[in-house]
Amino acid sequence: MVLLRTGRYSARRLGWGLALLGLLLCVPLRAAxxxxxxxxxxxxxxxxxxxxxxxxxxxxxxxxxxxxxxxxxxxxxxxxxxxxxxxxxxxxxxxxxxxxxxxxxxxxxxxxxxxxxxxxxxxxxxxxDPPLARQLRLIRSVLPQVRRVGVLYGQDSQFLLEELRLAARSLELEIIAESWDNIGDSRPLQAVLRNSEVLLGLDDPSLYNPKTVKNLLLSSYARQQALIGPNAGFVRAGSLASTYSDQQDWLQTLDKLLDQPPAHWPRSLYPAAFKVLSNPQVARSLGIEEVDAQAVARQLSEGEKRP
Known part of the structure; x- marks a missing residue:
């Protein structure tokens, strides 16, 4: 009889436990x-x-x-x-x-x-905006012979130069920088093109905008030099290529962050997910081999995952 009562008690406890487990499974564990x-x-x-x-x-x-x-x-x-x-x-x-x-x-x-x-x-x-180091690795991937990278900067974007030069040194690239405070004066643009092999666009709207796009692209084409970046919109307008993150990449990044407690969120972050956009017509006009955007994106992503 004792064994029977013990068995009934254990069965009752097991039933309660299963019911409680069912309730817990119905409640979102990460609800926010x-x-x-x-x-x-x-x-x-x-x-x-x-x-x-x-x-x-x-x-x-x-x-x-x-x-x-x-x-x-x-x-x-x-x-x-x-x-x-x-x-x-x-x-x-x-x-x-x-x-x-x-x-x-x-x-x-x-x-x-x-x-x-x-x-x-x-x-x-x-x-x-695309990470500067990623944009430089893009240059090394699609233009492996290039060593001198031209950069135009303004008052707002000057603070990026130190980070850019540091990233360039690790890739054995040289940054040729010219201040372009007056977009009506083409001399800084001509100087940077004359002294470099490719132009890297910073995501600075005071320099790269609808008013300057024609001058930037025609001037670089005249010297048979490619413009990399500054963003996907400029690639569609006539630059050679750029890395970028689209809405799905942003959703993926945001979803991962929301899985974490806010105390663990970083101060700043570039989306780990990204793509490469290229302009085949520009590549042909510059005599450059057409960019395999998916293959280059995989190569860049794998390089970032390695220590």
């Missing part, structure tokens, strides 16, 4: 509230939010336009805040209080103008 915001409510923003929500069904993912939000310090501290444009970063910087924040698609220049190189607590920056 993810709030996305931007200054404009567009179809693209809504699509991005929906795709992120589909990746994270265990979380509450929603978008609220910036104009409808209170001050950052009035938001619940437990939410995970995702900013989608520079205007929302300006709002977040109004006060130090506020939830842990991921800033998506912010350029190095935009951050430097706002932060002056000083990190902020509970703020993680995900860079939109």
């Amino acid at each position: 509230e993810v709030l996305l915001t931007a200054s404009e409510d567009s179809e693209g923003v809504r699509t991005f939010t929906q795709e992120l929500a589909s990746l994270r069904p265990q979380d509450q993912v929603h978008f609220v336009p910036l104009a409808q939000l209170p001050a950052p310090g009035q938001l619940p501290g437990g939410i995970r805040l995702v900013l989608l444009d520079p205007q929302s970063l300006d709002w977040r910087l109004q006060e130090p209080l506020g939830p842990a924040t991921l800033v998506l698609r912010i350029s190095r220049l935009q951050a430097e103008q706002r932060l002056q190189g000083a990190p902020r607590a509970r703020l993680s920056l995900l860079w939109s």
Whole structure:
């Protein structure tokens, strides 16, 4: 009889345990509230939010336009805040209080103008411009004979030169830099092209924009020199190639970060996922072998994974 009662008791406990386990399995173990915001409510923003929500069904993912939000310090501290444009970063910087924040698609220049190189607590920056070292490795991959890399810089982008030169030294490349503060004066452009073998574009809108694109491309073509970067848009306009991260790459990066506790988020990060875009017509006109974008992207990615 004792054994029988013990068996019934054990069976009852096992049943309760299974019921409790079932309840726990129904409760999201990583459930979080993810709030996305931007200054404009567009179809693209809504699509991005929906795709992120589909990746994270265990979380509450929603978008609220910036104009409808209170001050950052009035938001619940437990939410995970995702900013989608520079205007929302300006709002977040109004006060130090506020939830842990991921800033998506912010350029190095935009951050430097706002932060002056000083990190902020509970703020993680995900860079939109291609990493300088990755762009230099792209040059080594598609133009292996090149050693002198020309770079135009302005007041806003001058701070990038030290990092660029450091990355170039490890690849045995030389940076030929020229200040181009007046885009109406072509002499710095001509000088840098004359003294280099390829032009690397920095993601500086004061230099690389619709007003300068024709002069930049025609001048480099006249010397049979390629322009690398500064972004995918310029490749479509006529530069040879660039690395870039698209929306799927951003979603993958954001999904991985949201799996981590906010205390583990990095101060800044380039998306690990990226692609290479090339312009075959430009390659032909410059007498350069056509770039196999997928193969080059794999090569660059494998090189970054190796210590």
